[in-house]
Amino acid sequence: MIRIKSMKRVSIVSAVIAAGAMVLTTLPAQAATPGVTASEIKLGISSPTSGSAGTAYGKIPGAMKAYFSYINANGGVYGRKITLIHRDDKYLPVLAATRTTQLVLPDGDGVFALVGALGTATHTKAYKAASLAKENVPDLFVNTGYSGFGDTTKYPTTFTVLPSYAMEAKIMSKFIKENFAGQAVALIAQDDEFGIDGVSGFKAGGLTIASTTLYPQSSLTDARAKSLLTGLGALAGKPVLVMMGTTDVTATILKAAESLKLESKFTWIAGSVGGDANTLVGGFKVEPATINGMLAASFFPDAKDTKDEYVSQFMKINAKYNKGVSFDNVVLQGMNSAMLTVQALRAAGKNLTREGLISAIENKGSKFVGAGLVPLNYSATSRVGYNGYWFGQLNASGELKPFGGKLSIFTTDSGDGAIQASNFKRPTMPKNGIPTNS
């Protein structure tokens, strides 16, 4: 005998359930916002704090935590304390996916939003694996210049903070053409979106490059760097050598030059992601004399410029809440992203929701204050944060001084838009570095 279900009974039961469901759907939504309580906002960050990427960028989560601690000590955000949960992904895509999933899962860390994730490959993998789009998890201030994250169809909840690599290359093109006309230009760039974005930016910027070397991430060994520099040393004059890679690779190239006594052969230009003097000298043991005179693009004030009000305030916070960690561009970047986060949370209002946070950045993000010396570019159609650069020259103390003695800021987009001189004036810092926006 096989018992077949009574269709009539099933139909009646189904009808009752359906009616119940209709009643329920008319009630107001009662679901709590994940990661938010009356007293706490839980945020998460997956980024490297170990391995070579950890040496270069490992201070970011600590700097963010320090700033959040400072805000918590000053009342939090509408009375809620911010908790930042950090997971070390070692800059590895598969691990970043696992870590991010762990951060987001309700039965895991259950965070409200992600902030400050680092890396293109890592975050591309993590975004999809952790279903951030489906979960509608705000994905704030990602530390990558990959322009692809601006695609709101693929990354509807993502906001990057760095100017895109394409913007950087375009502005760098203008800078080189205007200041080093006649010198051969060589490019050493990571053979991924980093380099591809850069190469397309140089093309859009109309810069002629005599030699382009693209290397896969983690493959530029000391031996390869020496071989490259030996070859490039044959270029006539004092070639401009542009390095668009991570700080560990910049260090490998500079140390190879030291070894080959080629420090003065080139005019060195480090891309913004790979040019932190403190990390190069302190972390990777590049000689101070080697970086002396090196050019670097930046959208921040110099982290050693104690006269800058943001730098000064962040230094104080760092000293109190991030004890034992030296202040540099990486710490500055982390604190700045934390400050943007606090403003975003405030702008989203007391009734915090994921949708509200995303909407707040779209609508008010361009007005957020921060240490950046270039404009913020957030809007309903733009998810890229800063959109410009200035060029400076490092001295042996690692201070980045405006090239030619005058701060010149240029802005552009990631496409074929013009490169424009900007008269952007950074808004005054809120009192004691504590945002009061709404």
Next chain:
Amino acid sequence: MKNLKLTKGLVALSTAALIAVFTVAVPTVARAADDCQETTIPSGIKVVDIEKCTGTDMNKSKYEIIMPAKFNGTLMVYSHGIRYNVNLPAIPVVAPKGSLINYAPEVAPSEEVAAALLAQGFALAGAGVQNQGWNLEESVEAALQVITIARDKYPKVGKVVAWGNSLGGLASQALAEQMPGAVDAVAPMCIADSAQAEITYAGDFLWGMKQFFNPAIKGTNYSAGQAGYVEMLTDLGTVLTTFQALQASITVNPAAPEWPATSTVPAALKAIPVRSAILLLGLISGVPTQSNTYDASSGPAGALETTFGLAISPALAVLENGAQAAVLAVIANYDMELRYGGVVFDNSKTDYAKRLGDDSDIFVAALTGKTATAGMLGYLSPLNPAAPRVTANAAAVAKMNSVYQLQGKIEVPTIQIAATADHIAPAGAAQYLKNQYEASIDIKTSKSGKLLTIWNKPAAEYTTFSAAGSPVAPTGVTNGTQHCNYTTSQILAIAKLAASAAKTGKIPSSTAVKAAIKNEPNLFVNPNFAPPLLKFRQ
């Protein structure tokens, strides 16, 4: 329903099922007499009194029914996964001691699971299908027959749960979709996708191996008769020796391993570390980048600490997983070509660059950069006469696809489990069922709330290294990787949830599900988690 070759009696049942309001009596089907014996089985410290009945159904599939003395009213009907449809001589990895086609019935994924369920009062049943290989139709019918036989013999059977592993999971789901009312709950585990999706998955990888590493691999279009059998066995040997050559090369120089001597690709391609080519094949086919040994994250202490996880481990994972996928491709292609009358694998129109998608960015370092990736994809391009594509026999494909294809029409509670790094039935197969079900809800063919998916993931980091920095193969099998590699407690959790669902007609509450898996750190439930579908579906 038309795809089921049902017996006269069972056709009567299915027709009746569509129109019945109450209970339908099933005519007794002709079959060999049961052989029933009362006996005991050990289950932990208990001894369980059982009656074990074996027999042969009218299609000559062997079956087994085990009824515990203390029956709780629920029968669990298990469908086993795919088995080789050929006798194999001793072949390392594939069949170390040689193997004959196995027609034995299975009532549970393991003896330990069976004993535990019997101790809890569940009756168990299952068949050993009369035709092995890709036997979806026969497997569905065998399950249906054993249900009929069990109900006939034991009228006290109240609820029936259909469950199964891999192809058996697909059969369980296909049974429930085609025969509403035959079962009260379903638990597909490591569910397989359709024949075409699975053969595309394994076939793509095998085809890539042939192009990159060893053109001697035949891969498809095996001859008829004994000659074809010999070709298939020869292919197995060729595939295995190619893998051994790749493994040896990576062992000598993990960072920049050389291509095997059998490779005929141009020198420019051979300048790329062969690990990147292995990874590329895995990514375009959908082979997981985590395997039993390799987690794509850990590295040995020292200079390779992060480089290993970034650039080497994903490729080694694909190599470890791919060896079995390629073996499956050889045996499954041979089986399906015989079964359906021609070549069923087809990549004549496949755009492998598109298949790679975002993985070209995610694994760019392990692929040795964008330039190398473009070079490798260029070699696999349909425009390269040195890498000829395969065109299937249209009639054979049509025949293959004429069997029942899942609709996602779910009427009884269904609880599935799938591992995120399953290398034979990738997690995308379970996701496909989810998608089909959601589509079915959208068109109001199914009601919501009938499907629960439980995911099984490996730990974040599990690769271990020797003092010298070499990866060490685990002594056990890493949970969350490999095919249908669930622990006994995980399987029991699924079985109990399914049995509970069969009783109530509902998916257990989230509280009950949480309680059921609270001691299972590698299991999680997240409705929004969506692993990629098999490449054939993308």
